[in-house]
Amino acid sequence: MRTTSLTKQTAFLMAGRMLAFPLAFLVPIILVRYFSVKEFGYYKQLFLIFYVVIPIIDFGISNSLFYFIPKYPEIKDRILSHTFIILSIISVIVAISFWKLNTEIALIFTGSIALTPFIPYIGIFAVLWLFSTNLEIILIAEKKAFWAAIITFLSDATKSILTIGSVMLGGGLKEVLYALIITATLKLILMSVYLIKKKMIYLGYWDKKLVISQLKYAIPFGAAVIVTGIVTRSHQYIVSVLEGASVFAIYSVGCFQIPFLSIVEDSVAQTSLVRMTELTKIDNGLIEIALIISNSIRKLWILFFPAFIFFFINADNFVILLFTESYRESIPIFRIFILLIPLSAILIRHVPRAFAETGFLLKNNCIYLILTIILSLIFIKIWGISGPAIGYIIANAIWKMIFLIKCKSILKVGFKELLPIKSIFRVTFTTICIGVVNYFLLDLWPNNLMISLTLSFTIFVLLCTVVFW
Numbered sequence: 001m002r003t004t005s006l007t008k009q010t011a012f013l014m015a016g017r018m019l020a021f022p023l024a025f026l027v028p029i030i031l032v033r034y035f036s037v038k039e040f041g042y043y044k045q046l047f048l049i050f051y052v053v054i055p056i057i058d059f060g061i062s063n064s065l066f067y068f069i070p071k072y073p074e075i076k077d078r079i080l081s082h083t084f085i086i087l088s089i090i091s092v093i094v095a096i097s098f099w100k101l102n103t104e105i106a107l108i109f110t111g112s113i114a115l116t117p118f119i120p121y122i123g124i125f126a127v128l129w130l131f132s133t134n135l136e137i138i139l140i141a142e143k144k145a146f147w148a149a150i151i152t153f154l155s156d157a158t159k160s161i162l163t164i165g166s167v168m169l170g171g172g173l174k175e176v177l178y179a180l181i182i183t184a185t186l187k188l189i190l191m192s193v194y195l196i197k198k199k200m201i202y203l204g205y206w207d208k209k210l211v212i213s214q215l216k217y218a219i220p221f222g223a224a225v226i227v228t229g230i231v232t233r234s235h236q237y238i239v240s241v242l243e244g245a246s247v248f249a250i251y252s253v254g255c256f257q258i259p260f261l262s263i264v265e266d267s268v269a270q271t272s273l274v275r276m277t278e279l280t281k282i283d284n285g286l287i288e289i290a291l292i293i294s295n296s297i298r299k300l301w302i303l304f305f306p307a308f309i310f311f312f313i314n315a316d317n318f319v320i321l322l323f324t325e326s327y328r329e330s331i332p333i334f335r336i337f338i339l340l341i342p343l344s345a346i347l348i349r350h351v352p353r354a355f356a357e358t359g360f361l362l363k364n365n366c367i368y369l370i371l372t373i374i375l376s377l378i379f380i381k382i383w384g385i386s387g388p389a390i391g392y393i394i395a396n397a398i399w400k401m402i403f404l405i406k407c408k409s410i411l412k413v414g415f416k417e418l419l420p421i422k423s424i425f426r427v428t429f430t431t432i433c434i435g436v437v438n439y440f441l442l443d444l445w446p447n448n449l450m451i452s453l454t455l456s457f458t459i460f461v462l463l464c465t466v467v468f469w
Helices: 006-034 035-060 064-070 073-100 102-110 116-132 134-139 145-168 174-196 207-243 243-254 259-279 285-313 315-323 326-338 341-343 360-411 421-444 447-469
Strands: none
Touching: 006 035, 006 145, 006 259, 006 315, 035 073, 035 102, 035 116, 035 174, 035 207, 035 243, 064 073, 064 134, 064 207, 073 102, 073 116, 073 134, 073 207, 073 243, 073 421, 102 116, 102 447, 116 285, 134 145, 134 174, 134 259, 134 326, 145 174, 207 243, 207 341, 207 360, 243 315, 243 326, 243 447, 259 341, 285 315, 285 341, 285 360, 285 421, 285 447, 315 326, 315 447, 326 360, 421 447
């Protein structure tokens, strides 16, 4: 199935991820009930390493496919050949490093050697998972969003089922890592079969000029992504090293992101990027790109800001219901961290990529990293473990503002063409009023956490639906 409609492609991607969402959502909720606080902290520390390492392995090579395949569809087999050759070289280096330097890596990321035996396994999973996710990237770039959604659903669902199953059968961290490696291997096999069947890859092919062109785009972007990977985890890294596994478990629960919202954001960004890249080649393309940005922000704000208000008001019941009383200290951090939800609605981070402005991405992300580290270190001394969350939110807001100024310059439009100010103001004012009503109704609900949260959610959604309609 193939469609060129941006809305339909986004809908397909969101549907695939939404279907797998319930299982993925259950993973941390089940783990906190089988692992001690310290064991859960170790689990989160391993994934802190994973999310920092993934961009380093990729170095922008995989993500550059979003630019090159739509731009040069007639030579996509050559582009893919280069992509996998380069990734193979980097992956071998990374895998050996994780095997030989496992103690050093554990010390760098956690300040202790407790995770040393698990480091090689998280390295193997990172390499396999990165390779296998190229299948979805290829399908999205080819505008086969329906099949990309199917693959996403199957891989995410399998990963969640095997992870949950390994823990419920009495396994520990090592068994969880085995489950993840099996999932990535199955997905990699599926991608290999697809590429061979479509004759889309020839590993012996090497075009020096094309490789240089890919690397010129990918290296600055890859460096920017690496910096982003570090910056989005730097505040967690500071807590992990300075406070230890148990406190890090509390902090990481406070940094819990609502998967549904990140699914929506990523789906819109990926499909929009492909369309924007095409529009750069036509007359009046800049105006259409500005319209895409404005419409995306308007729609995301209608969804994201009410979500922020609801979770801010119901943070106590939400955190305790999902993660038990052991994580009550995570509630203030959660309230701070969900400020990312409305900030995420200002979706403009992918726009410079459509114009190959990868150098700007690197510079802006470096500013983001420096601000996050400085503010986190200052604020942790003032407000304890809530401090790094505050520092990260402030740095994110500044980062977004710089992106907005850059987009205005690239597209040669005003802020009012990029930001639907009137819609944002109406939704914000209306939702705050609804939130106030919802807050005063909390005392009327039963003491049961599930019932209270369900009633609060139902009333909130009904009020938003009626008012917005």
